[in-house]
Amino acid sequence: MEDSIAGFLASFILVLRNALRLITDPYKTMRTVAKEHDPLQIIIILTISCLYFAYAASIRNSTINPFVISHSALVASSVFLTTYILSLGLLYSLGRLLRVDNTNLAKSLCYLSAYSLLPAFFWFICTSTLFMLFPPPRQATALGGLFSVIFIVYSLTLLFWRFVLLYLTIRFSFRSSFSTTVSIMMIYVAWLLPYAYMLYVRGLFRVPFI
């Protein structure tokens, strides 16, 4: 029992350490993460992401009543996990198609994809908190303009970071060249856009958590 708690705490601390290092040194950190062999880290990341959906549901419904938020959080968590598994499946299939020289392809992809969810997590946390503090709509005033600029700055920054982490995920899993990596990124985005539109049309996600 004590070993389990110590193991869990160690994995949690590793997740925090890697998350901080992804901000300062994404290249070296993703290289280290590609060689990880602690599945508890993936479970911790996915669990924290699912807990976020409970937080988002409470903000959207303006309540902390568990009967109200549980259904919304459960649906969002299921869709998120499905999206994560589908994106892993797509990248793994592309890897098998290209006959990449990596015996641990699936393992590398799992760890790298989990850590590359960090920008999305930050964006969703910031956006939902700002929704609570400064609910829309914004007005075309000086303060509204200032807020809009700040919102776009942090959204674009996190989007660039996400692209870098996606590039590093593919590069370290597939051990591919720059052109192959960018081609796979384009295929990934070509799959993601209609999928995100489908989620939006069905009212499951306005912006996909990926």
Place this chain on the structure above:
Amino acid sequence: MKDRLYTQLKKHYDDTLSLEPTAFNNRYITQLYKAMSPYVKHLPFRVFIPVSLIMSMLLYITLSLITVQIVSLFQHGF
């Protein structure tokens, strides 16, 4: 007999050479990539934040009302 330093150096050597370095057919593009990539590999936010700031300012200056409406829309995005 392997000592700790040898093990560390070998690990670093294997890490560095596990991936082929990026190179393009054009020498100038390769040089440009090698000049720009350190800014993205280490502390990338020192590049991302200024670039995002410039892009958002340009967007706001050219399409101020639409920008505010887009932001209102994306605030519901979570």
